[in-house]
Amino acid sequence: MIPQEIIRRKRDGETLSADDIQAFISSLAAGRLSEGQIGAFAMAVWFKGMTRDETVALTSAMARSGDILGWADIDRPIADKHSTGGVGDNVSLMLAPIAVACGLAVPMISGRGLGHTGGTLDKLESIPGYAITPDATLFRKTVREVGCAIIGQTGALAPADGKLYAVRDVTATVDSIPLITASILSKKLAAGLQTLVLDVKVGNGAFMSERSGAEALARSLVDVANGAGVKTSALITDMNQPLADAAGNVVEIRNCLDFLAGRKKGTRLETVVLAFAAEMLASSGIVASPDEGKDRAAEALSSGKAADVFARMVHMLGGPSDLLERPDAYLVRAPHIRPVLASQSGWLRACDAREIGIGVIDLGGGRRHPSDRIDHRVGFADLLPLGTYVNRGDPIGTVHAADETAAEAAASALADAYLIGDSEPLLPAVISARL
Structure with a gap:
Protein backbone atom coordinates (compact mmCIF):
# COMPACT_ATOMS: atom_id res chain seq x y z
CA MET A 1 0.00 0.00 0.00
CA ILE A 2 1.34 3.47 -0.83
CA PRO A 3 2.28 5.68 2.18
CA GLN A 4 -0.34 8.35 1.56
CA GLU A 5 -3.07 5.72 1.63
CA ILE A 6 -1.88 4.56 5.06
CA ILE A 7 -1.83 8.19 6.21
CA ARG A 8 -5.35 8.75 4.85
CA ARG A 9 -6.75 5.71 6.61
CA LYS A 10 -5.30 6.75 9.96
CA ARG A 11 -6.43 10.35 9.40
CA ASP A 12 -9.96 9.04 8.91
CA GLY A 13 -9.81 7.05 12.14
CA GLU A 14 -9.44 3.60 10.63
CA THR A 15 -7.49 0.83 12.34
CA LEU A 16 -4.27 -0.01 10.52
CA SER A 17 -3.16 -3.60 10.08
CA ALA A 18 0.22 -4.83 11.29
CA ASP A 19 1.26 -5.17 7.64
CA ASP A 20 0.30 -1.54 6.93
CA ILE A 21 2.35 -0.33 9.88
CA GLN A 22 5.31 -2.55 9.01
CA ALA A 23 5.28 -1.25 5.43
CA PHE A 24 5.21 2.37 6.58
CA ILE A 25 8.03 1.93 9.11
CA SER A 26 10.15 -0.05 6.63
CA SER A 27 9.81 2.82 4.16
CA LEU A 28 10.67 5.31 6.91
CA ALA A 29 13.81 3.41 7.92
CA ALA A 30 14.88 3.07 4.28
CA GLY A 31 14.58 6.81 3.69
CA ARG A 32 11.76 6.49 1.16
CA LEU A 33 9.36 8.87 2.95
CA SER A 34 9.36 12.66 2.87
CA GLU A 35 9.34 14.67 6.09
CA GLY A 36 5.85 15.79 5.12
CA GLN A 37 4.62 12.19 4.99
CA ILE A 38 6.26 11.35 8.33
CA GLY A 39 4.78 14.47 9.94
CA ALA A 40 1.33 13.77 8.49
CA PHE A 41 1.40 10.23 9.88
CA ALA A 42 2.47 11.47 13.30
CA MET A 43 -0.25 14.12 13.31
CA ALA A 44 -2.89 11.59 12.26
CA VAL A 45 -1.86 9.34 15.16
CA TRP A 46 -1.87 12.33 17.51
CA PHE A 47 -5.47 13.16 16.60
CA LYS A 48 -6.93 9.67 16.10
CA GLY A 49 -4.82 7.58 18.47
CA MET A 50 -4.03 3.90 18.09
CA THR A 51 -5.47 0.70 19.47
CA ARG A 52 -3.32 -1.53 21.65
CA ASP A 53 -2.69 -3.89 18.73
CA GLU A 54 -1.72 -1.00 16.45
CA THR A 55 0.72 0.32 19.06
CA VAL A 56 2.22 -3.16 19.53
CA ALA A 57 2.67 -3.41 15.76
CA LEU A 58 4.25 0.07 15.59
CA THR A 59 6.61 -0.68 18.47
CA SER A 60 7.65 -4.05 17.04
CA ALA A 61 8.18 -2.61 13.56
CA MET A 62 10.36 0.19 14.93
CA ALA A 63 12.37 -2.30 17.00
CA ARG A 64 12.94 -4.45 13.92
CA SER A 65 14.09 -1.47 11.85
CA GLY A 66 17.66 -2.13 13.01
CA ASP A 67 19.71 -4.64 14.96
CA ILE A 68 18.18 -6.83 17.68
CA LEU A 69 20.68 -7.69 20.39
CA GLY A 70 20.98 -11.28 21.55
CA TRP A 71 22.47 -12.46 24.85
CA ALA A 72 22.64 -16.25 24.46
CA ASP A 73 26.17 -16.24 25.91
CA ILE A 74 24.98 -14.77 29.23
CA ASP A 75 23.47 -17.13 31.81
CA ARG A 76 21.68 -14.41 33.80
CA PRO A 77 18.20 -12.97 33.28
CA ILE A 78 18.38 -9.91 31.01
CA LEU A 317 34.14 1.60 29.61
CA GLY A 318 37.24 3.81 29.76
CA GLY A 319 36.88 5.67 33.05
CA PRO A 320 39.33 5.74 35.97
CA SER A 321 39.80 2.58 38.01
CA ASP A 322 39.78 4.45 41.34
CA LEU A 323 36.85 6.84 40.88
CA LEU A 324 35.14 5.69 44.07
CA GLU A 325 38.31 6.07 46.14
CA ARG A 326 39.44 9.40 44.63
CA PRO A 327 36.41 11.23 43.21
CA ASP A 328 37.96 14.68 43.72
CA ALA A 329 40.80 13.71 41.40
CA TYR A 330 38.39 13.26 38.49
CA LEU A 331 35.08 15.05 39.12
CA VAL A 332 35.69 18.74 38.45
CA ARG A 333 33.96 21.22 40.72
CA ALA A 334 32.43 24.47 39.53
CA PRO A 335 34.52 27.56 40.37
CA HIS A 336 31.66 29.35 42.13
CA ILE A 337 29.79 27.50 44.87
CA ARG A 338 27.41 29.35 47.15
CA PRO A 339 24.63 28.41 49.57
CA VAL A 340 21.03 29.47 49.05
CA LEU A 341 19.51 30.67 52.31
CA ALA A 342 15.92 30.46 53.53
CA SER A 343 14.24 33.87 53.46
CA GLN A 344 12.06 33.02 56.47
CA SER A 345 11.52 30.36 59.09
CA GLY A 346 9.01 27.60 58.45
CA TRP A 347 8.35 24.33 56.68
CA LEU A 348 9.42 23.63 53.12
CA ARG A 349 5.87 23.06 51.85
CA ALA A 350 6.13 22.93 48.06
CA CYS A 351 8.63 23.04 45.27
CA ASP A 352 8.54 23.81 41.55
CA ALA A 353 10.77 20.98 40.37
CA ARG A 354 10.45 21.99 36.74
CA GLU A 355 11.91 25.42 37.50
CA ILE A 356 14.86 23.76 39.22
CA GLY A 357 15.43 21.73 36.06
CA ILE A 358 15.23 24.92 33.99
CA GLY A 359 17.68 26.47 36.43
CA VAL A 360 20.23 23.78 35.61
CA ILE A 361 19.83 24.60 31.91
CA ASP A 362 20.25 28.33 32.63
CA LEU A 363 23.50 27.54 34.43
CA GLY A 364 24.73 25.73 31.31
CA GLY A 365 24.10 22.19 32.58
CA GLY A 366 21.53 21.35 29.89
CA ARG A 367 20.73 22.13 26.28
CA ARG A 368 18.41 24.63 24.66
CA HIS A 369 19.50 23.40 21.23
CA PRO A 370 20.83 19.94 20.28
CA SER A 371 24.23 21.41 19.36
CA ASP A 372 24.75 23.16 22.72
CA ARG A 373 27.79 22.15 24.76
CA ILE A 374 27.13 21.24 28.39
CA ASP A 375 29.06 22.53 31.37
CA HIS A 376 29.05 19.35 33.44
CA ARG A 377 30.26 21.15 36.57
CA VAL A 378 27.17 23.24 37.24
CA GLY A 379 23.89 22.54 39.00
CA PHE A 380 22.32 22.43 42.45
CA ALA A 381 23.40 20.28 45.39
CA ASP A 382 22.52 19.76 49.06
CA LEU A 383 18.82 20.30 48.31
CA LEU A 384 16.61 19.84 51.35
CA PRO A 385 13.51 17.65 50.95
CA LEU A 386 10.01 18.99 51.36
CA GLY A 387 8.74 18.60 54.89
CA THR A 388 11.97 19.99 56.38
CA TYR A 389 11.73 22.80 58.94
CA VAL A 390 14.22 25.61 58.37
CA ASN A 391 15.11 28.76 60.23
CA ARG A 392 15.65 32.01 58.38
CA GLY A 393 19.20 32.03 57.04
CA ASP A 394 19.53 28.22 56.96
CA PRO A 395 20.84 26.80 53.67
CA ILE A 396 18.20 25.04 51.58
CA GLY A 397 20.61 24.15 48.80
CA THR A 398 23.87 25.01 47.10
CA VAL A 399 24.49 26.51 43.67
CA HIS A 400 27.43 25.33 41.55
CA ALA A 401 28.08 27.89 38.80
CA ALA A 402 30.67 28.92 36.23
CA ASP A 403 30.74 32.57 37.34
CA GLU A 404 29.43 34.84 40.05
CA THR A 405 26.69 36.38 37.91
CA ALA A 406 25.26 32.97 37.02
CA ALA A 407 25.53 31.87 40.66
CA GLU A 408 23.55 34.89 41.85
CA ALA A 409 20.78 34.37 39.27
CA ALA A 410 20.57 30.64 40.02
CA ALA A 411 20.44 31.25 43.79
CA SER A 412 17.50 33.60 43.31
CA ALA A 413 15.73 31.10 41.06
CA LEU A 414 16.23 28.25 43.53
CA ALA A 415 14.90 30.33 46.42
CA ASP A 416 11.85 31.27 44.35
CA ALA A 417 11.20 27.60 43.53
CA TYR A 418 10.43 26.76 47.19
CA LEU A 419 7.36 27.71 49.22
CA ILE A 420 7.99 28.10 52.95
CA GLY A 421 4.96 28.08 55.26
CA ASP A 422 3.88 27.84 58.87
CA SER A 423 2.43 24.33 58.79
CA GLU A 424 3.99 20.97 58.04
CA PRO A 425 2.88 19.77 54.58
CA LEU A 426 1.06 16.55 53.79
CA LEU A 427 3.25 15.06 51.06
CA PRO A 428 2.28 12.47 48.45
CA ALA A 429 3.77 8.99 48.63
CA VAL A 430 6.96 8.70 46.60
CA ILE A 431 5.53 5.54 44.96
CA SER A 432 1.78 5.78 44.46
CA ALA A 433 0.81 2.84 42.25
CA ARG A 434 1.97 -0.33 40.50
CA LEU A 435 0.67 -1.50 37.15
Whole structure:
Protein backbone atom coordinates (compact mmCIF):
# COMPACT_ATOMS: atom_id res chain seq x y z
CA MET A 1 0.00 0.00 0.00
CA ILE A 2 1.34 3.47 -0.83
CA PRO A 3 2.28 5.68 2.18
CA GLN A 4 -0.34 8.35 1.56
CA GLU A 5 -3.07 5.72 1.63
CA ILE A 6 -1.88 4.56 5.06
CA ILE A 7 -1.83 8.19 6.21
CA ARG A 8 -5.35 8.75 4.85
CA ARG A 9 -6.75 5.71 6.61
CA LYS A 10 -5.30 6.75 9.96
CA ARG A 11 -6.43 10.35 9.40
CA ASP A 12 -9.96 9.04 8.91
CA GLY A 13 -9.81 7.05 12.14
CA GLU A 14 -9.44 3.60 10.63
CA THR A 15 -7.49 0.83 12.34
CA LEU A 16 -4.27 -0.01 10.52
CA SER A 17 -3.16 -3.60 10.08
CA ALA A 18 0.22 -4.83 11.29
CA ASP A 19 1.26 -5.17 7.64
CA ASP A 20 0.30 -1.54 6.93
CA ILE A 21 2.35 -0.33 9.88
CA GLN A 22 5.31 -2.55 9.01
CA ALA A 23 5.28 -1.25 5.43
CA PHE A 24 5.21 2.37 6.58
CA ILE A 25 8.03 1.93 9.11
CA SER A 26 10.15 -0.05 6.63
CA SER A 27 9.81 2.82 4.16
CA LEU A 28 10.67 5.31 6.91
CA ALA A 29 13.81 3.41 7.92
CA ALA A 30 14.88 3.07 4.28
CA GLY A 31 14.58 6.81 3.69
CA ARG A 32 11.76 6.49 1.16
CA LEU A 33 9.36 8.87 2.95
CA SER A 34 9.36 12.66 2.87
CA GLU A 35 9.34 14.67 6.09
CA GLY A 36 5.85 15.79 5.12
CA GLN A 37 4.62 12.19 4.99
CA ILE A 38 6.26 11.35 8.33
CA GLY A 39 4.78 14.47 9.94
CA ALA A 40 1.33 13.77 8.49
CA PHE A 41 1.40 10.23 9.88
CA ALA A 42 2.47 11.47 13.30
CA MET A 43 -0.25 14.12 13.31
CA ALA A 44 -2.89 11.59 12.26
CA VAL A 45 -1.86 9.34 15.16
CA TRP A 46 -1.87 12.33 17.51
CA PHE A 47 -5.47 13.16 16.60
CA LYS A 48 -6.93 9.67 16.10
CA GLY A 49 -4.82 7.58 18.47
CA MET A 50 -4.03 3.90 18.09
CA THR A 51 -5.47 0.70 19.47
CA ARG A 52 -3.32 -1.53 21.65
CA ASP A 53 -2.69 -3.89 18.73
CA GLU A 54 -1.72 -1.00 16.45
CA THR A 55 0.72 0.32 19.06
CA VAL A 56 2.22 -3.16 19.53
CA ALA A 57 2.67 -3.41 15.76
CA LEU A 58 4.25 0.07 15.59
CA THR A 59 6.61 -0.68 18.47
CA SER A 60 7.65 -4.05 17.04
CA ALA A 61 8.18 -2.61 13.56
CA MET A 62 10.36 0.19 14.93
CA ALA A 63 12.37 -2.30 17.00
CA ARG A 64 12.94 -4.45 13.92
CA SER A 65 14.09 -1.47 11.85
CA GLY A 66 17.66 -2.13 13.01
CA ASP A 67 19.71 -4.64 14.96
CA ILE A 68 18.18 -6.83 17.68
CA LEU A 69 20.68 -7.69 20.39
CA GLY A 70 20.98 -11.28 21.55
CA TRP A 71 22.47 -12.46 24.85
CA ALA A 72 22.64 -16.25 24.46
CA ASP A 73 26.17 -16.24 25.91
CA ILE A 74 24.98 -14.77 29.23
CA ASP A 75 23.47 -17.13 31.81
CA ARG A 76 21.68 -14.41 33.80
CA PRO A 77 18.20 -12.97 33.28
CA ILE A 78 18.38 -9.91 31.01
CA ALA A 79 16.54 -6.99 32.60
CA ASP A 80 16.29 -3.22 32.41
CA LYS A 81 14.45 -0.17 33.72
CA HIS A 82 13.31 3.02 32.02
CA SER A 83 12.21 6.34 33.48
CA THR A 84 9.97 8.88 31.75
CA GLY A 85 12.27 11.58 33.12
CA GLY A 86 12.52 13.89 36.08
CA VAL A 87 14.69 16.35 37.97
CA GLY A 88 17.46 14.83 40.08
CA ASP A 89 16.53 11.38 38.77
CA ASN A 90 19.81 9.46 38.78
CA VAL A 91 18.23 6.14 39.78
CA SER A 92 19.69 4.21 36.83
CA LEU A 93 23.26 4.88 37.94
CA MET A 94 22.77 2.98 41.20
CA LEU A 95 20.02 0.60 40.17
CA ALA A 96 21.95 -1.19 37.41
CA PRO A 97 24.89 -2.20 39.64
CA ILE A 98 22.56 -3.21 42.48
CA ALA A 99 20.60 -5.44 40.11
CA VAL A 100 23.82 -6.99 38.82
CA ALA A 101 25.07 -7.64 42.36
CA CYS A 102 21.82 -9.58 42.90
CA GLY A 103 22.17 -11.78 39.82
CA LEU A 104 20.76 -9.89 36.82
CA ALA A 105 22.41 -8.67 33.61
CA VAL A 106 21.49 -5.10 32.63
CA PRO A 107 22.32 -3.80 29.12
CA MET A 108 20.96 -0.31 29.68
CA ILE A 109 20.43 1.95 26.66
CA SER A 110 20.00 5.47 28.06
CA GLY A 111 19.45 8.95 26.68
CA ARG A 112 20.51 12.55 27.02
CA GLY A 113 18.56 15.26 28.77
CA LEU A 114 15.15 16.09 27.31
CA GLY A 115 13.63 19.47 28.08
CA HIS A 116 14.00 20.30 31.77
CA THR A 117 14.91 16.72 32.75
CA GLY A 118 18.49 15.53 33.07
CA GLY A 119 19.96 12.74 30.96
CA THR A 120 21.87 9.72 32.23
CA LEU A 121 24.41 9.99 29.41
CA ASP A 122 25.16 13.64 30.18
CA LYS A 123 25.83 12.67 33.77
CA LEU A 124 28.15 9.81 32.82
CA GLU A 125 30.10 12.14 30.53
CA SER A 126 31.14 13.94 33.73
CA ILE A 127 33.45 10.97 34.32
CA PRO A 128 36.72 11.41 32.37
CA GLY A 129 37.19 8.76 29.69
CA TYR A 130 33.79 7.07 30.09
CA ALA A 131 32.67 5.86 26.65
CA ILE A 132 28.94 6.38 26.28
CA THR A 133 28.99 4.99 22.72
CA PRO A 134 31.40 2.03 22.80
CA ASP A 135 31.62 -0.33 19.88
CA ALA A 136 29.47 -3.44 19.97
CA THR A 137 32.36 -5.66 21.04
CA LEU A 138 33.18 -3.58 24.13
CA PHE A 139 29.49 -3.20 25.02
CA ARG A 140 28.92 -6.94 24.92
CA LYS A 141 32.18 -7.65 26.78
CA THR A 142 31.23 -5.23 29.55
CA VAL A 143 27.78 -6.78 30.01
CA ARG A 144 29.27 -10.28 29.92
CA GLU A 145 32.16 -9.63 32.35
CA VAL A 146 30.75 -6.91 34.64
CA GLY A 147 27.03 -7.56 34.29
CA CYS A 148 25.89 -4.11 33.19
CA ALA A 149 26.78 -1.34 30.78
CA ILE A 150 24.99 2.01 30.66
CA ILE A 151 25.48 3.44 27.19
CA GLY A 152 23.75 5.52 24.52
CA GLN A 153 21.62 4.37 21.63
CA THR A 154 23.61 3.53 18.52
CA GLY A 155 22.40 4.20 15.01
CA ALA A 156 21.95 0.45 14.54
CA LEU A 157 19.31 0.14 17.28
CA ALA A 158 15.75 1.12 16.29
CA PRO A 159 16.86 3.72 13.70
CA ALA A 160 13.24 4.35 12.66
CA ASP A 161 12.62 5.79 16.12
CA GLY A 162 15.29 8.45 15.67
CA LYS A 163 13.90 9.49 12.30
CA LEU A 164 10.32 9.62 13.52
CA TYR A 165 11.22 11.47 16.72
CA ALA A 166 13.15 14.15 14.84
CA VAL A 167 9.97 15.01 12.93
CA ARG A 168 7.70 14.71 15.98
CA ASP A 169 9.93 17.18 17.80
CA VAL A 170 9.19 19.94 15.25
CA THR A 171 5.55 19.10 14.51
CA ALA A 172 4.05 19.29 18.04
CA THR A 173 3.37 15.54 18.13
CA VAL A 174 5.76 14.50 20.90
CA ASP A 175 2.97 14.15 23.49
CA SER A 176 1.06 11.32 21.79
CA ILE A 177 0.80 8.30 24.08
CA PRO A 178 1.03 5.71 21.25
CA LEU A 179 4.08 7.49 19.80
CA ILE A 180 5.72 7.92 23.22
CA THR A 181 5.08 4.24 23.94
CA ALA A 182 6.56 3.06 20.65
CA SER A 183 9.57 5.35 20.99
CA ILE A 184 10.45 4.17 24.48
CA LEU A 185 9.76 0.49 23.96
CA SER A 186 11.25 0.02 20.49
CA LYS A 187 14.73 0.67 21.88
CA LYS A 188 14.10 -1.66 24.81
CA LEU A 189 12.84 -4.45 22.56
CA ALA A 190 15.88 -4.00 20.33
CA ALA A 191 18.12 -4.45 23.39
CA GLY A 192 16.98 -8.06 23.72
CA LEU A 193 15.36 -7.77 27.14
CA GLN A 194 13.46 -10.50 28.95
CA THR A 195 11.95 -8.21 31.61
CA LEU A 196 11.46 -4.46 31.96
CA VAL A 197 10.36 -2.16 34.79
CA LEU A 198 9.10 1.35 34.04
CA ASP A 199 9.27 4.45 36.21
CA VAL A 200 6.40 6.71 35.14
CA LYS A 201 6.70 10.04 36.92
CA VAL A 202 3.90 12.43 37.78
CA GLY A 203 4.06 15.96 39.16
CA ASN A 204 5.23 19.46 38.36
CA GLY A 205 8.71 18.23 37.42
CA ALA A 206 7.47 15.43 35.13
CA PHE A 207 6.27 15.45 31.55
CA MET A 208 2.95 14.11 32.88
CA SER A 209 1.86 16.62 35.50
CA GLU A 210 -1.56 15.01 36.11
CA ARG A 211 -2.19 11.59 37.62
CA SER A 212 -4.64 10.59 34.88
CA GLY A 213 -2.07 11.20 32.15
CA ALA A 214 0.63 9.29 34.00
CA GLU A 215 -1.69 6.33 34.55
CA ALA A 216 -2.71 6.31 30.88
CA LEU A 217 0.92 6.33 29.77
CA ALA A 218 1.92 3.63 32.28
CA ARG A 219 -0.98 1.43 31.20
CA SER A 220 -0.07 1.86 27.53
CA LEU A 221 3.59 1.05 28.15
CA VAL A 222 2.82 -2.05 30.22
CA ASP A 223 0.16 -3.38 27.86
CA VAL A 224 2.23 -2.85 24.73
CA ALA A 225 5.49 -4.19 26.15
CA ASN A 226 3.78 -7.33 27.39
CA GLY A 227 1.98 -7.62 24.06
CA ALA A 228 5.35 -7.45 22.31
CA GLY A 229 6.71 -10.30 24.45
CA VAL A 230 8.66 -8.51 27.20
CA LYS A 231 7.42 -9.10 30.75
CA THR A 232 6.85 -5.56 32.03
CA SER A 233 5.47 -3.70 35.03
CA ALA A 234 5.42 -0.03 36.03
CA LEU A 235 5.55 2.06 39.18
CA ILE A 236 4.13 5.59 39.26
CA THR A 237 6.44 7.85 41.27
CA ASP A 238 6.24 11.41 42.57
CA MET A 239 8.09 14.22 40.79
CA ASN A 240 6.88 17.27 42.72
CA GLN A 241 10.41 17.83 44.00
CA PRO A 242 13.87 16.69 42.86
CA LEU A 243 14.35 13.01 43.59
CA ALA A 244 18.00 13.20 44.59
CA ASP A 245 19.37 16.09 46.66
CA ALA A 246 21.25 17.22 43.56
CA ALA A 247 20.29 18.31 40.05
CA GLY A 248 22.99 18.61 37.43
CA ASN A 249 25.63 16.34 35.97
CA VAL A 250 28.78 16.01 38.04
CA VAL A 251 26.79 16.81 41.21
CA GLU A 252 24.52 13.84 40.49
CA ILE A 253 27.53 11.59 39.89
CA ARG A 254 28.83 12.63 43.31
CA ASN A 255 25.38 11.90 44.71
CA CYS A 256 25.54 8.45 43.09
CA LEU A 257 28.92 7.71 44.69
CA ASP A 258 27.61 8.82 48.08
CA PHE A 259 24.57 6.58 47.61
CA LEU A 260 26.69 3.55 46.73
CA ALA A 261 28.83 4.27 49.79
CA GLY A 262 25.73 4.13 52.00
CA ARG A 263 25.52 7.84 52.74
CA LYS A 264 21.95 8.37 51.46
CA LYS A 265 20.01 6.09 53.78
CA GLY A 266 16.44 7.01 54.61
CA THR A 267 15.96 9.26 51.58
CA ARG A 268 13.21 9.29 48.94
CA LEU A 269 15.94 8.31 46.49
CA GLU A 270 16.73 5.16 48.47
CA THR A 271 13.04 4.27 48.59
CA VAL A 272 12.75 4.48 44.80
CA VAL A 273 16.02 2.69 44.01
CA LEU A 274 15.29 -0.25 46.30
CA ALA A 275 11.69 -0.50 45.07
CA PHE A 276 12.80 -0.75 41.45
CA ALA A 277 15.54 -3.21 42.30
CA ALA A 278 12.97 -5.35 44.10
CA GLU A 279 10.60 -5.15 41.13
CA MET A 280 13.35 -6.17 38.70
CA LEU A 281 14.42 -9.12 40.85
CA ALA A 282 10.88 -10.39 41.41
CA SER A 283 9.91 -9.99 37.74
CA SER A 284 13.01 -11.93 36.65
CA GLY A 285 12.39 -14.76 39.12
CA ILE A 286 15.54 -14.12 41.16
CA VAL A 287 13.36 -13.74 44.28
CA ALA A 288 9.87 -14.88 45.17
CA SER A 289 8.48 -11.47 46.17
CA PRO A 290 9.30 -7.74 46.05
CA ASP A 291 9.85 -7.75 49.81
CA GLU A 292 12.54 -10.40 49.45
CA GLY A 293 13.96 -8.43 46.54
CA LYS A 294 14.18 -5.27 48.60
CA ASP A 295 16.12 -7.10 51.32
CA ARG A 296 18.45 -8.61 48.71
CA ALA A 297 19.03 -5.19 47.10
CA ALA A 298 19.70 -3.53 50.47
CA GLU A 299 22.29 -6.19 51.26
CA ALA A 300 24.01 -5.69 47.90
CA LEU A 301 24.22 -1.99 48.67
CA SER A 302 25.40 -2.25 52.29
CA SER A 303 27.99 -4.93 51.50
CA GLY A 304 29.70 -2.80 48.88
CA LYS A 305 29.00 -5.31 46.08
CA ALA A 306 26.97 -2.78 44.09
CA ALA A 307 29.69 -0.14 44.43
CA ASP A 308 32.23 -2.65 43.14
CA VAL A 309 30.07 -3.39 40.08
CA PHE A 310 29.75 0.33 39.32
CA ALA A 311 33.50 0.84 39.65
CA ARG A 312 34.28 -2.06 37.32
CA MET A 313 31.74 -0.85 34.74
CA VAL A 314 33.23 2.64 34.74
CA HIS A 315 36.76 1.30 34.31
CA MET A 316 35.89 -1.17 31.56
CA LEU A 317 34.14 1.60 29.61
CA GLY A 318 37.24 3.81 29.76
CA GLY A 319 36.88 5.67 33.05
CA PRO A 320 39.33 5.74 35.97
CA SER A 321 39.80 2.58 38.01
CA ASP A 322 39.78 4.45 41.34
CA LEU A 323 36.85 6.84 40.88
CA LEU A 324 35.14 5.69 44.07
CA GLU A 325 38.31 6.07 46.14
CA ARG A 326 39.44 9.40 44.63
CA PRO A 327 36.41 11.23 43.21
CA ASP A 328 37.96 14.68 43.72
CA ALA A 329 40.80 13.71 41.40
CA TYR A 330 38.39 13.26 38.49
CA LEU A 331 35.08 15.05 39.12
CA VAL A 332 35.69 18.74 38.45
CA ARG A 333 33.96 21.22 40.72
CA ALA A 334 32.43 24.47 39.53
CA PRO A 335 34.52 27.56 40.37
CA HIS A 336 31.66 29.35 42.13
CA ILE A 337 29.79 27.50 44.87
CA ARG A 338 27.41 29.35 47.15
CA PRO A 339 24.63 28.41 49.57
CA VAL A 340 21.03 29.47 49.05
CA LEU A 341 19.51 30.67 52.31
CA ALA A 342 15.92 30.46 53.53
CA SER A 343 14.24 33.87 53.46
CA GLN A 344 12.06 33.02 56.47
CA SER A 345 11.52 30.36 59.09
CA GLY A 346 9.01 27.60 58.45
CA TRP A 347 8.35 24.33 56.68
CA LEU A 348 9.42 23.63 53.12
CA ARG A 349 5.87 23.06 51.85
CA ALA A 350 6.13 22.93 48.06
CA CYS A 351 8.63 23.04 45.27
CA ASP A 352 8.54 23.81 41.55
CA ALA A 353 10.77 20.98 40.37
CA ARG A 354 10.45 21.99 36.74
CA GLU A 355 11.91 25.42 37.50
CA ILE A 356 14.86 23.76 39.22
CA GLY A 357 15.43 21.73 36.06
CA ILE A 358 15.23 24.92 33.99
CA GLY A 359 17.68 26.47 36.43
CA VAL A 360 20.23 23.78 35.61
CA ILE A 361 19.83 24.60 31.91
CA ASP A 362 20.25 28.33 32.63
CA LEU A 363 23.50 27.54 34.43
CA GLY A 364 24.73 25.73 31.31
CA GLY A 365 24.10 22.19 32.58
CA GLY A 366 21.53 21.35 29.89
CA ARG A 367 20.73 22.13 26.28
CA ARG A 368 18.41 24.63 24.66
CA HIS A 369 19.50 23.40 21.23
CA PRO A 370 20.83 19.94 20.28
CA SER A 371 24.23 21.41 19.36
CA ASP A 372 24.75 23.16 22.72
CA ARG A 373 27.79 22.15 24.76
CA ILE A 374 27.13 21.24 28.39
CA ASP A 375 29.06 22.53 31.37
CA HIS A 376 29.05 19.35 33.44
CA ARG A 377 30.26 21.15 36.57
CA VAL A 378 27.17 23.24 37.24
CA GLY A 379 23.89 22.54 39.00
CA PHE A 380 22.32 22.43 42.45
CA ALA A 381 23.40 20.28 45.39
CA ASP A 382 22.52 19.76 49.06
CA LEU A 383 18.82 20.30 48.31
CA LEU A 384 16.61 19.84 51.35
CA PRO A 385 13.51 17.65 50.95
CA LEU A 386 10.01 18.99 51.36
CA GLY A 387 8.74 18.60 54.89
CA THR A 388 11.97 19.99 56.38
CA TYR A 389 11.73 22.80 58.94
CA VAL A 390 14.22 25.61 58.37
CA ASN A 391 15.11 28.76 60.23
CA ARG A 392 15.65 32.01 58.38
CA GLY A 393 19.20 32.03 57.04
CA ASP A 394 19.53 28.22 56.96
CA PRO A 395 20.84 26.80 53.67
CA ILE A 396 18.20 25.04 51.58
CA GLY A 397 20.61 24.15 48.80
CA THR A 398 23.87 25.01 47.10
CA VAL A 399 24.49 26.51 43.67
CA HIS A 400 27.43 25.33 41.55
CA ALA A 401 28.08 27.89 38.80
CA ALA A 402 30.67 28.92 36.23
CA ASP A 403 30.74 32.57 37.34
CA GLU A 404 29.43 34.84 40.05
CA THR A 405 26.69 36.38 37.91
CA ALA A 406 25.26 32.97 37.02
CA ALA A 407 25.53 31.87 40.66
CA GLU A 408 23.55 34.89 41.85
CA ALA A 409 20.78 34.37 39.27
CA ALA A 410 20.57 30.64 40.02
CA ALA A 411 20.44 31.25 43.79
CA SER A 412 17.50 33.60 43.31
CA ALA A 413 15.73 31.10 41.06
CA LEU A 414 16.23 28.25 43.53
CA ALA A 415 14.90 30.33 46.42
CA ASP A 416 11.85 31.27 44.35
CA ALA A 417 11.20 27.60 43.53
CA TYR A 418 10.43 26.76 47.19
CA LEU A 419 7.36 27.71 49.22
CA ILE A 420 7.99 28.10 52.95
CA GLY A 421 4.96 28.08 55.26
CA ASP A 422 3.88 27.84 58.87
CA SER A 423 2.43 24.33 58.79
CA GLU A 424 3.99 20.97 58.04
CA PRO A 425 2.88 19.77 54.58
CA LEU A 426 1.06 16.55 53.79
CA LEU A 427 3.25 15.06 51.06
CA PRO A 428 2.28 12.47 48.45
CA ALA A 429 3.77 8.99 48.63
CA VAL A 430 6.96 8.70 46.60
CA ILE A 431 5.53 5.54 44.96
CA SER A 432 1.78 5.78 44.46
CA ALA A 433 0.81 2.84 42.25
CA ARG A 434 1.97 -0.33 40.50
CA LEU A 435 0.67 -1.50 37.15
